[in-house]
Amino acid sequence: MKITGYKLYQVPPRWLFLKVETDEGIVGWGEPVIEGKAATVKAAVEELMTYLIGKDPLRIEDHWNVMYRGGFYRGGPILMSAIAGIDQALWDIKGKLFNAPVYQLLGGACRDSIKVYSWIGGDRPSDTAQMALDCVERGFQAVKMNGTEELQYIDSYDKVDKVLENVAAIREAVGKNIGIGIDFHGRVHKPMAKVLVRELEEFKPMFIEEPVLPENNEALKEIAALTSTPIATGERMFSRWDFKPLLAGGYVDIIQPDLSHAGGITECKKIISMAEAYDVAAAPHCPLGPIALAACLQVDATAHNAFIQEQSLGIHYNQGSDLLDYLVDPSVFHYENGYVKIPQGPGLGIEVNEEKVREMAKVGHQWQNPVWRHKDGSVAEW
Ligand SMILES: [Mg+2]
Numbered sequence: 001m002k003i004t005g006y007k008l009y010q011v012p013p014r015w016l017f018l019k020v021e022t023d024e025g026i027v028g029w030g031e032p033v034i035e036g037k038a039a040t041v042k043a044a045v046e047e048l049m050t051y052l053i054g055k056d057p058l059r060i061e062d063h064w065n066v067m068y069r070g071g072f073y074r075g076g077p078i079l080m081s082a083i084a085g086i087d088q089a090l091w092d093i094k095g096k097l098f099n100a101p102v103y104q105l106l107g108g109a110c111r112d113s114i115k116v117y118s119w120i121g122g123d124r125p126s127d128t129a130q131m132a133l134d135c136v137e138r139g140f141q142a143v144k145m146n147g148t149e150e151l152q153y154i155d156s157y158d159k160v161d162k163v164l165e166n167v168a169a170i171r172e173a174v175g176k177n178i179g180i181g182i183d184f185h186g187r188v189h190k191p192m193a194k195v196l197v198r199e200l201e202e203f204k205p206m207f208i209e210e211p212v213l214p215e216n217n218e219a220l221k222e223i224a225a226l227t228s229t230p231i232a233t234g235e236r237m238f239s240r241w242d243f244k245p246l247l248a249g250g251y252v253d254i255i256q257p258d259l260s261h262a263g264g265i266t267e268c269k270k271i272i273s274m275a276e277a278y279d280v281a282a283a284p285h286c287p288l289g290p291i292a293l294a295a296c297l298q299v300d301a302t303a304h305n306a307f308i309q310e311q312s313l314g315i316h317y318n319q320g321s322d323l324l325d326y327l328v329d330p331s332v333f334h335y336e337n338g339y340v341k342i343p344q345g346p347g348l349g350i351e352v353n354e355e356k357v358r359e360m361a362k363v364g365h366q367w368q369n370p371v372w373r374h375k376d377g378s379v380a381e382w
Pocket residue numbers: 183185209210235
């Protein structure tokens with residue numbers, strides 16, 4: 001079997017899809033993208049694919065090593081997202097060839113379904129209590145929200161109060177058994193993170209995410225010592241080597257590698273297994289499209305420490321095009337009582353509606369995140 005060609009589709013709302021073709025007619029799909037840099041990742045995929053044309057798609061581990069080690073320079077969001085999408089497509093091909101879902105090829109399932117959470121609020125949290133209640137009424141048992149707006153290194157206590165009021169209102173609306181994930185989004189610097197994690201503890205969050213930027217991960221130890229709330233991070237970390245100091249240092253309770261950013265199925269399975277050895281849970285990051293989510297679910301099926309899965313249905317980024325729009329059979333991601341079943345079809349377990357993908361690639365997108373500024377004119381973390 002040989003790889004004969006590929007196609008890349010930049011589709012709304014902010015995604016990039018890859019189709020890898022073979023001489024046996026089997027095709028595989030991947031989602032190589034970093035939000036806001038789709039065209040840059042596309043160029044990286046094109047460079048990597050020059051090596052893969054004519055190669056056997058089944059030698060995934062070797063191809064991964066060539067893509068990672070063979071270029072001398074390695075790591076980071078662009079290269080690791082390009083590898084991720086190609087890796088997903090190769091696993092999809094392998095599963096289709098053997099007529100088995102990818103999780104069977106990874107050792108088989110240790111669960112039949114996984115809990116999912118729904119996003120509430122937008123970039124700037126508001127109306128979150130009502131949205132949380134709507135989610136609970138649709139069966140979700142967990143929600144996640146942005147915790148704050150922009151926050152200076154040292155900021156005022158009225159902003160802290162606003163965060164607390166939002167979370168208090170959600171907790172009161174949904175009761176004590178619904179999980180509330182609070183994403184600091186790397187917007188918060190260490191001094192205010194210390195204040196917030198302590199104050200938020202009384203609302204019993206499910207976790208606090210990216211309390212500080214990943215380049216400041218050494219601050220997590222000091223922050224985690226102030227609270228019993230689990231600390232999550234990892235969506236902006238891209239390999240086993242990025243996660244190594246975080247796990248070895250005991251700085252984290254939940255890792256959140258992204259299957260479309262951190263080297264794909266091959267690498268994230270290993271990252272999550274590393275975390276298991278430190279008694280650290282996994283909640284793969286996935287505010288992305290259906291191929292990325294399918295890849296997540298295949299790995300979740302086999303990972304004992306995966307406890308919840310992010311998914312993008314109805315997320316604030318998906319206006320106009322949503323998670324299910326590019327699938328032949330959207331029922332594969334049917335959420336019931338806050339859980340989704342592991343897809344059982346061959347490969348990634350989904351069927352991409354290529355006609356729709358082609359049509360929407362003509363529309364395309366140039367999505368970029370906003371640039372925020374503080375009152376004094378300095379750039380704020382988004
Ligand atoms: Mg996040």
